[in-house]
Amino acid sequence: MPRIAIAWFRRDLRVQDHPALTAAVEEADVVVPVFVLDDRLLALHDGAPNRRWFMRESLVALRDELAARGAALRILRGDSRSVVPALVRETHADAVYVTRDVSGTGRHRDHAVAERLARDGVELHAKRGQYVHEPDELVTGDGAPYRVFTPYARAWLARPRRSPLAAPSRIPGPAEARPDDVPDLGPPTADPALMPDPGEPAARERLHTWVDGGLATYHETRNRLDRQGTSRLSQDLRFGLLSATEVVHAADRPGPGPEAFIRELAWRDFYAQVLWHQLDATTSPFRPAARAMRWRDDREALEAWRDGRTGYPVVDAAMRQLHATGFVPNRARMIVASFLAKDLLIDPRLGEAEFMRHLTDGDPASNDGGWQWSAGTGTDPQPFVRVFNPVLQGTRFDPDGDYVRRWVPELRAIEGAAVHEPWTLQEDVHRATGYPGRIVDHAAARERALAAFAEAGLDRREDDRGRRD
Ligand SMILES: Cc1cc2nc3c(=O)[nH]c(=O)nc-3n(C[C@H](O)[C@H](O)[C@H](O)COP(=O)(O)OP(=O)(O)OC[C@H]3O[C@@H](n4cnc5c(N)ncnc54)[C@H](O)[C@@H]3O)c2cc1C
Known part of the structure; x- marks a missing residue:
């Protein structure tokens, strides 16, 4: 029997430097990539039309990247806690691979899915991939989470980083599988002409333009409002069109610009670990x-x-x-x-x-x-x-x-x-x-x-x- 794995995409809509996808490809004979449109999550924040639009277009790009490597993206609609276990049964999958999520909603969801899968003897493999250092990796000398950025950043910078992974050249999908259509999720409320182009290839182009251009003077321009003095990569990191590891790796050059820029990425990890250690951080003040x-x-x-x-x-x-x-x-x-x-x-x-x-x-x-x-x-x-x-x-x-x-x-x-x-x-x-x-x-x-x-x-x-x- 071939080993069948599901690669479940969430905030990681890319094929490069994707530890969960790479593990699925290495450990299984057939990989079924899937994305779940969960109406509960899509309704949050009044539907967040700008993120929804950007995500939908990025899913189209992901579908194309996967198809070019031999795999067909399945798009499911419903509550992940039921549709993912149902897909596992339908495809006779042995394992599900995901990038670990730190948000409260994501963690509760993953916990529930893992429990249901375990009843059928199927494991949910949660891999790193959203942050440079995982939220529970850095702790103070007495094992507590960091509450102050400066010592956190010191430890963050000192910790060795992994190297980015190449995209799998082939992702063996089930024979005859066709990718699903990505449904229209509605227009953004912002003007799409004023929004960054969605999708992993566009994000990578932005990264290269940035590291070869503005990065060198970032420390001088980052606060200017009247010109673009920053990378404009935040939506790419938000949806995982690029991994933070790839961004740091590309920006790791000598000079005060790259140094200041990499430090900002440490802020991103810092806030993720605040959320990880205190789940109610988004609803009640920390102090x-x-x-x-x-x-x-x-x-x-x-x-x-x-x-x-x-x-x-x-x-x-x-x-x-x-x-x-x-x-x-x-x-x-x-x-x-x-x-x-x-x-x-x-x-x-x-x-x-x-x-x-x-x-x-x-x-x-x-x-x-x-x-x-x-x-x-x-x-x-x-x-x-x-x-x-x-x-x-x-x-x-x-x-x-x-x-x-x-x-x-x-x-x-x-x-x-x-x-x-x-x-x-x-x-x-x-x-x-x-x-x-x-x-x-x-x-x-x-x-x-x-x-x-x-x-x-x-x-x-x-x-x-x-x-x-
Ligand atoms: C009130 C407030 C709300 C914010 N809300 C968000 C948010 O919802 N999502 C978000 O990604 N950022 C948020 N930020 C952080 C920051 O403003 C944006 O990440 C940044 O403006 C994005 O532009 P850029 O990609 O050009 O950033 P750059 O200056 O080029 O920085 C590179 C990357 O580092 C990270 N980063 C930079 N500054 C911060 C920071 N202060 N905190 C955490 N990460 C940082 C981002 O991922 C960013 O893309 C918020 C900041 C403030 C003060």
């Missing part, structure tokens, strides 16, 4: 004192923030860019997150949810980590409450105002950095732009935030007492 925070219930302000009508141009530009493209640069993510949590004193979890609805790279671990860092409620707290000044952030990282003018058309006629402070224009000129006035005064809002954070005990580092690192 105990943050639970005492009294957020304001202000629907109008929340809507103004969401729709890019706060009257602060750099904040509004970023939120409009989010909706138009499904992407926001890291610096702008920090600015809008700080504005919501500090200037508006609105629960950052509402902003986090808005990001998850629209980001093509939306990822529970990195998004939650980024929000909690910006809101001052997460790991690695600052020794003081940092309230970003939106005007200073704008003039520093968008010095000529080009970013604002691109996303806030009402302000296009205003030249230079003056665009960051439209309220300093003559009143009739400001009114003629049609651009809204400020919904809060930053200086007053800052004082209000400092008082609220102090009241909750979030202005001190006392929460960290007793933590080793």
Whole structure:
């Protein structure tokens, strides 16, 4: 009897450097690749149309990559906990191979599937592949997970990395098998012309263009809003069109640019291990004192923030860019997150949810980590409450105002950095732009935030007492 293996794809829509796929090909005579469209997961975050579209198109590319190597991708619809065991029975498979998932939903699902398969004597082989170092690989001297990034990054950098695997040249599928159609999952809400091309080949081209181009000066350009100073690989890592190992391997060159870039990939692993060790990280603030925070219930302000009508141009530009493209640069993510949590004193979890609805790279671990860092409620707290000044952030990282003018058309006629402070224009000129006035005064809002954070005990580092690192 030939050994039959199922290669179950999830957040790893690639054939290169895919340890689970490679193991399936090496250990079985026939490989049945499958992807499950799970309606429960597809409905999360209001359906996240940008991610859905990007995923669907990337699945089409994966189907082609697999077909070129002899295997036919099966697309199943339903609850993975029942459809995967059913496929195992239908194909008489001996084993199922997956890339290990760290999110709460993914882990519960895998646990349930593994239990059902075990009843039929079939093993679920969960392989590494989503991170450079797995979330449970790095622990402090006394075996605890890291809570602070700097020592984590030190250990992360010191740990030897594996080399990327080549794509299997042949993936022996069942004879006569035809790939399934990939159903249309609906259009994105962002403009597809402003989104990165989906699929593994496009992602790899982006990687090569990046390492041969912008990478060398990344340390200088990464915070600029008015030019593309970063790799734009986050959606590729989110959907596993590229493995993080391949990206680090390609970027591992001498110089401050590559060094800074690789360190950012350590942040990705860091937040994954925070989520791994504390499953409720995405629903409750990491720092105990943050639970005492009294957020304001202000629907109008929340809507103004969401729709890019706060009257602060750099904040509004970023939120409009989010909706138009499904992407926001890291610096702008920090600015809008700080504005919501500090200037508006609105629960950052509402902003986090808005990001998850629209980001093509939306990822529970990195998004939650980024929000909690910006809101001052997460790991690695600052020794003081940092309230970003939106005007200073704008003039520093968008010095000529080009970013604002691109996303806030009402302000296009205003030249230079003056665009960051439209309220300093003559009143009739400001009114003629049609651009809204400020919904809060930053200086007053800052004082209000400092008082609220102090009241909750979030202005001190006392929460960290007793933590080793
Ligand atoms: C409030 C907030 C929310 C965020 N939400 C997400 C999210 O949902 N998904 C997501 O992938 N990133 C998130 N980030 C991190 C970061 O903003 C994006 O990864 C980055 O902007 C993507 O652009 P890039 O690929 O050009 O990044 P580069 O600067 O080129 O970085 C390379 C890669 O490193 C990783 N990376 C970079 N910075 C971070 C970081 N701070 N935390 C974790 N990983 C990082 C990403 O995988 C990124 O693709 C968030 C940050 C903040 C402040």
